[in-house]
Amino acid sequence: MNNVESTYAPGDVTVLIADRPAPEVTLHEKEARIAAGESYGHFLTPETPPSALQERTFEDALARNGTRVAGDVRRLADTLHAELGGTLTLVSLARAGTPVGAVLHRELTRRGADVTHATLSVIRGVGLDLPALARATAHRPAGSVVFVDGWTGKGSITQELQRSLAGHAVAPRLAVLSDPAGVATFTATHDDYLLPHAALNATVSGLLSRTYLHGDAHAATRLTHLAPFDRTRAYVDALDALVQTTPPGSPPGAAPHAPVQTALDLARAFGARDPHKVKPSIGEATRVFLRRRPAALVLRALTPDTAHLHALADAHGVPVHVAAHLPYAALALVHER
Structure with missing residues (x-):
């Protein structure tokens, strides 16, 4: 092969x-x-x-x-x-x-x-x-x-x-x-x-x-x-x-408690019905705007790490919501037919 x-x-x-x-x-x-x-x-x-x-x-x-x-x-x-x-x-x-x-x-x-x-x-x-x-x-x-x-x-x-x-x-x-x-x-x-x-x-x-x-x-x-x-x-x-010039980062600490379920529950409040159309994390949200048809963006806060997502949402004409209790920095919703 x-x-x-x-x-x-x-x-x-x-x-x-x-x-x-x-x-x-x-x-x-x-x-x-x-x-x-x-x-x-x-x-x-x-x-x-x-x-x-x-x-x-x-x-x-x-x-x-x-x-x-x-x-x-x-x-x-x-x-x-x-x-x-x-x-x-x-x-x-x-x-x-x-x-x-x-x-x-x-x-x-x-x-x-x-x-x-x-x-x-x-x-x-x-x-x-x-x-x-x-x-x-x-x-x-x-x-x-x-x-x-x-x-x-x-x-x-x-x-x-x-x-x-x-x-x-x-x-x-x-x-x-x-x-x-x-x-x-x-x-x-x-x-x-x-x-x-x-x-x-x-x-x-x-x-x-x-x-x-x-x-x-x-x-x-x-x-x-x-x-x-x-x-x-x-x-x-x-x-x-x-x-080669940077010391190791701090230990990660304890894993977060039920972040996925919390994100899915929050997504439903913004109209999501299909969990497969809910994409939490900055990396996954970015992929939605690059490769899918986005429906909405949810941010925990507008920060330098999420500014590009806000700009992409504006360019696609999709709403941006802020939810301070989101366990991820960002979450994107894919359009549901």
Whole structure:
């Protein structure tokens, strides 16, 4: 099987995702097919070059939060090294987990760990790409495997890992930088804050498209038309440089109490009927405005980390609500047919 080629630096990651043609549809058709019960994993909407707002949001977030991200990478590396020992098999979840896995891989390598890093596909409602996992973990101890993502929203990916790995030798252990849902096995923080790469898509993820099913294969395509805007290597290098000069972040503390249910209850007050259309966390809310048809935005407060969401909501003409008791920094509602 031919895997899709990425623009990550050699040695940062092995991409275990099949290179197959993308089944592209319009946003209108995508929403109609999802509303009819079809998995989003069967099609893609075309990805356009990042807007000026996206580029500015990324740059501002890297300048404002880069040191915090670096400290959280250090904290997560400390935790993984302490819990799993000197042999680690990082399996990042494309796309948001891949740059985190790349930076973790560099940091753990500097510490002398026996560490590998591969990225593969997981699709909500479909599951984890188990043949790719078998390749990623060949000749590696099952107990060394940890899945890596950027942040959590409602915990859907955690559930997919649990379902896909039921009875499997590999445990569904998830490591993230930001875990406002309180569902990850390992996290650096439970705070919901803006990770820079949440503002962009393929251009900080090796020019890889979102993953989809092509027959029975989990697949992606390289979005070569976005090459002039690619920041993948520069982003990983910038974070890695900060990691080397930043102390570990503070321990994450206790997980939040029932944040997902609280968010769902609050969303109903703003008209949400389908829990699948409720997307809590800054990262997930940003994705709604970049890839879905948004219906409303709820913010805990207007802050520098949520200013881009307010601007996106204004551009889409959707209402913005403020709810001080929202357990996440942001929550977006997808339009319901």
